[in-house]
Amino acid sequence: MVRVNTKVKPEPEKFPAQLEKSMSGITGLDEITGGGLPKGRATLICGGPGSGKMLFGMEFLFRGATQFDEPGVFMAFEETAEELTGNVASLGFDLEKVAGEGKLLIDHVRVERNEIEETGEYDLEGLFIRLGYAIDSIGAKRVVLDTIESLFSGLSNTGVIRVELRRLFHWLKDKGMTTIITGEQGSGSLTREGLEEYVSDCVIFLDHRVSNQISTRRLRIVKYRGSTHGTNEFPFLIDEDGIRVLPITSLGLKHAVSDERISTGISRLDGMLGGSGYYRGSTILVSGTAGTGKTSIAGHFADASCRRGEKALFFAFEESPAQIVRNLRSIGIDLKPWLDKDLLFIHAERPTLYGLEAHLAVLHKVIQKSNPSIVIIDPISNLTAVGSQSEIKSMLIRIIDQLKSYNITTLCTSLTTHDRSLETTEVGISSLADTWLLLRDIESAGERNRGIYVLKSRGMAHSNQIREFLLTDHGIDLLDVYVGPAGVLTGSARLSSEEQERSNILLRQQEIERRKSRLERRRKKLETQIESLRAEFKAEEEELKSYMEQEDIRTVTINRQRKAMAEIRKADTD
Template sequence: MVKVHKEQVLVSLEKAPTGINGLDEITEGGFPKGRPTLIAGNAGCGKTLLAMEFLIKGITECNEPGVFISFEESAKDLVLNVASLGYDLDDFVAKGKLRIDQVIVERSEIEEAGEYDLEGLFIRLGYAIDSIGAKRIVLDTLESLFSGFTNQAILRAELRRLFQWLKDKGMTAIITGERGDTSLTRQGLEEYVSDCVILLDHRIEDQISTRRLRVVKYRGSTHGTNEYPFLIDEDGITVMPVTSLNLNHPVSKERISSGIEQLDVMLGGGFYKGSSILVSGSSGTGKTNVSGYLADATCKTGAKCLYVAFEESPQQITRNLQSIGINLNPYIKQDLLQFRAVRAASQGLEMHLASLYKVIQKFKPEVVVIDPITTLASSSNVRDAQNMLSRMMDMLKAENITAMMTSLTQGHENLEQTENSVSSFADTWLLLRDFEVNGERNRLMYVLKSRGTHHSNQVREFIISDNGINLVDVYLGPEGMLTGSARVAAEARYKSAELVRKNQMGTAERKLEHKRLLILAQIESLKAELAVQDTETENSNANEEERGAHDSIDKAAFKVSRGGKQSG
């Protein structure tokens, strides 16, 4: 969005970057340069801080000196207030980059006697500006003047002159004003400052406070029109710029490992980088363990992982993960893994979103684990939670961050229905469930959906042991699907049956072999017999011939032996 309009903006209106996280995105570059901007809001909503940060960032990032004209707080108080943000205003003052002037308007000691103007104020401002060559100025809050002077006609004419004068001097100015009941500001300052108006809001709902920022108008520039949550903490103001459902994020074909080998196989190679993964299940199904595996696998590759824990302390999570053989502590020390443990109820959804945004901007993780997201929903109404989650997903996707969210489902409701609000955001949905049978409770896991991957349709038994997570094929047999000891028993039965069968098969084989050998032996013996037979046949033929010969000899001999004369 920002990029599309950039050229156009440069042509139409020069802007002064605020340097405030997120605000420059919303205003598409900052406040109008050389013109006044009005910041309206109730007491304590952060007007002064925003204005001061605008000056400080002007000094540190744009090298634009600034003047802070305070009508309420003393310079000393201001310095102290900002010191908590880590800024040393005295140092800026000493270097001639910043000037803080307190203008005291004390109604009780002023008597009005005749015509006057506010040239004195102009001279003071002009002097302050010229003394340091300021480019930025803050008037906080100009409305105090209204309590100091009774002649409203003069005052309003002078205010109009003041804003024109500031414009002529080319000052990028911030005017703060208290929120009025019917108008933006109590004294209608918005009618003088028509270029840019920012409204700050601080609402309490269900005892949880949420700060919001809205650009009411910005002449000559496009800007985000929504209410944006913002955060005030030790780093100053962070505005969370993403609210629109912007389904235009870059996608990656790169895969990252879940840390569980068998799960990667089920998913056809792991999660897509930048995708969102929902791990849902009732309590005790091992959601945190799956998250821990992802964190471990991520850090193992040297990538950063942010673990947002809403229910357990980091110490507890790391200890528990150690029991299944995952040690995250070294990664915490290497600053690869960062825990962010807060109670979901500690702040509003918007605040969670804004603070998460800030942490992500700073830490730049590749993987974010949110464990569990369901507590967010329970701390407020479902619609708000859904809204917040969708924005969070957009934010994470825009940064190409892989997000794993765990979701606690209640008891034995229809798991696939109760999570409609969340599941549509998830690209991959792993369902963990209890399976109670034969007096024992076993865990199952299956991939309910996984966009863009060939994923297994198989239910796996999910075993958590000292050695970690193991996904085992469930036993599918004539008895149906079996898990746990039933699976083990069934597998054992199957194995022993197999053994018996194998034995039986062996016996049969041996018998056949035996028979074959017998036959072979028979063949051999028959062959031998045949050989004998052949020999005998030969022998008998030979005998016959011999006998023939013998016969003639014998006959002769016989004749001879008869004593007769030899005939012949």
């Protein structure tokens, strides 16, 4: 629509790879626009009444004046300078001070049809001169026109207004002013008077919707010539620091990953996760039915982090800080010292306090303020009170991506209700989790016991066992797995089964002892027998020996007798 007036530009316009941008200073906006609004050009901010257009413009000028040393002129067609100053004072913008420093100039332009008689031809040169004078007097770089459409209601000759507006926007561009023009939303068009026809560089649409009695502000970049931009709707918040747009850094999944592992605070759980715990910067989901110990797992993690001297941030949507501290103390986790040392922050709020985007903004704010290395959100499932599943999911994607980009390890707990499958979460973020610990109660033999298993854990060899755990006065205690003939046994069934096994072992040992002594007895008996046989043998041997000796004596005696006989007979000898 805009014809580029080449005559006025003294130097040929350069088109660098990226359009030159002017930082708006509005939290989050510069991230989604890739550096701010188009420098030296006009941006149209349109939206319905109360959508925050004026504030958008005012913050743009205020930040420009205070942060970027770019003075600005605010041309107000609807409110006087005093009204404006009062209106934005509650947002922390001290306009009087900035105006006193010569960095901001508010010019209230009043055009009342009933005060003006039109008598012949006119133009809007007066407006140009006023604006030009204002710009020159403070050396302005930024201009806001709010809401220039009022000219259409103040003057009857719309043909003149249109021609003059076109001329005005060209003129501002030639002067190199980064301009914001606000426009009231029309029916079926972005603005009532079709201002988008004149402003072709950047159009931002603000929206204020109420659903389920909770209002949500949203911002959408309708177009941004010469620049890439997110086309999604971004929730934004107006709080005591002005406008806060919640950026989606999930435009790309480019965050660096860490190989560092950090302890879960439960050594045997570390063991289940490949021996050393979670990855730093990963997202951990702890889901389970009511009373399965989700907060206790989170408490251990926070405690472990503080022990390492790292800051932890605990968002509690269910319990007050004092209650969390008391309850965790009952299982032997004392968070009090960490709170005292400013290593742990507990931020407790009811989810219904405000809308999702406000929660998101608060999360951002608190995270930026406390700069933690781990964040716990307990529980995310409670947010269903303020948003639909898809909204919560998109919010969580944003927060998780943001945290990942800061390399903050996040642990979210999620309550699973019994009428759903255990392996789903209320808000469907399971795919976002890097490590998913599932807590469940195992019901058998008239009792309920707690079991834990690692449903998934990206990038590590993890245990596939269902482990029983106890909440003891020294924390969570993972028990040895007892696999009986009928599967994994827990609780008293495990105990009785273990007892049975122990008595079986005893019985077997006794049997062995018995057999041993029987054998011993037998051996002794045999040995006695051997001994007696040996004695018998010896006796026989002795007998033989004496017999042999007698024989010898007899032989000698016989010989002697024979000799004596011979002598008597006087028999001759040989």
